[in-house]
Amino acid sequence: MNILMNARRIRPWEVALTLVVMSLPFVPVGPVKGSYGFVRPAHATESAKVDTSRLVSIGGDVTEIVYALGEEKRLIARDSTSTYPEEAKKLPDVGYMRQLSPEGILAVNPTAIIAVDGSGPPEALAVLRNASVPFETVPQSYDRAGIVKKIETVGAVLGVPDKAKALEDKVSADLDAAISDAAKRPEAERKRVLFVLSAQGGKILASGTGTAADGIIKLAGAVNAVGTFPGYEPLTDEAIIEAKPDVILVMSNGGEHPITNDELLKQPALSLTPAAEKKAVIRMDGLHLLGFGPRTASTVRELNTAIYGG
Structure with a gap:
């Protein structure tokens, strides 16, 4: 659906939203080969260029990983599913991950947004893309490999691959032991x-x-x-x-x-x-x-x- 690109009469809310976007500080982001706008999967070679000093985290799992990496000082806001650890609840809440409001996110002046795959709606992501705020997506799959990949991706976005590798090793060993024990049942x-x-x-x-x-x-x-x-x-x-x-x-x-x-x-x-x-x-x-x-x-x-x- 090309909601933002269709030629049609400008609506009042679009004018208001444009004023909000224009009032934000400009955050320059260099072109990334092979990317489409600013909403893209994160890769280690790309994420080092992203300013994550004022980070909005979307997805309880993503926020939890940021804390597990010891990088919570970068966070300025989170979504409503981010309820762990307890300290995360003290951050401003920008809404439910699947019903995001661009105005609410842009109002906190983020330098970057990191969100689990499946966040939305698409119209909100389109507005954020047009606002030139880097939006890094974290892949989602419901298995052991998916958890490890999330940690790797978040670590790459934050520029702390060594911390991410240490956390990956710890989490992987714990997961392997738990899954192995459960699998013993006939x-x-x-x-x-x-x-x-x-x-x-x-x-x-x-x-x-x-x-x-x-x-x-x-x-x-x-x-x-x-x-x-x-x-x-x-x-x-x-x-x-x-x-x-x-x-x-x-x-x-x-x-x-x-x-x-x-x-x-x-x-x-x-x-x-x-x-x-x-x-x-x-x-x-x-x-x-x-x-x-x-x-x-x-x-x-x-x-x-x-x-x-x-």
Whole structure:
């Protein structure tokens, strides 16, 4: 969608936004071979040229890595998913990573923005690109390799590859040990886990494949009970019953409409599952569970213990 490029009548909000952008200090950025605008994946050879002295971090995992590298002094703002460590909450909040406001970000006068892949919306990124603020993206995948790549990328953007390598080695060793322990459980003994993102209005929105929930369930030595479709989808009663989940997994910080365990298990279809019979509901902090950052090894161990006991 070429929303910003279409020739059409100028709207009042565009004029206001242009004035905001024009009022910001100019931050020169040299051309980067092979790049398209300023929104690009970060590479070590490029990132050394980026001024990160006033950095906005988008994505709880990215912010957590900045702190783990000991480079938090660069941060001037963060998004609403960046809730760890506790000190991060003291930074100005520029909004939810998928509903970013260009005005809010540009108002803090950043020299650079670093965001996990999937941040948006595209229209907001287009405005930031036109404002000439370097916007470095961090690749996202829900596995061991993805975590290591995130650390490498953030370290490259910040110009601290040695610190990043040390953190990579530490995190990798911890992950390998946790994943190896979880993988020892025989396939026949692995429990079926249903991750419920939302149960608002009696509609169960669950996680299929290619999601953070699917990734962490597998790393913890369990089976995604509805691993037959990609992304998140609302489930029919029949699909829930056929899934036969042994465990229901939800985030402890369940948003504006939290639901208790009893309310969840009284949902008509869920009440007929093995999970309801055993009252097996696991609640974990959303960022810890789905962040795929430096603490993921502890997430694997915690989730494995919660599923199987220990």
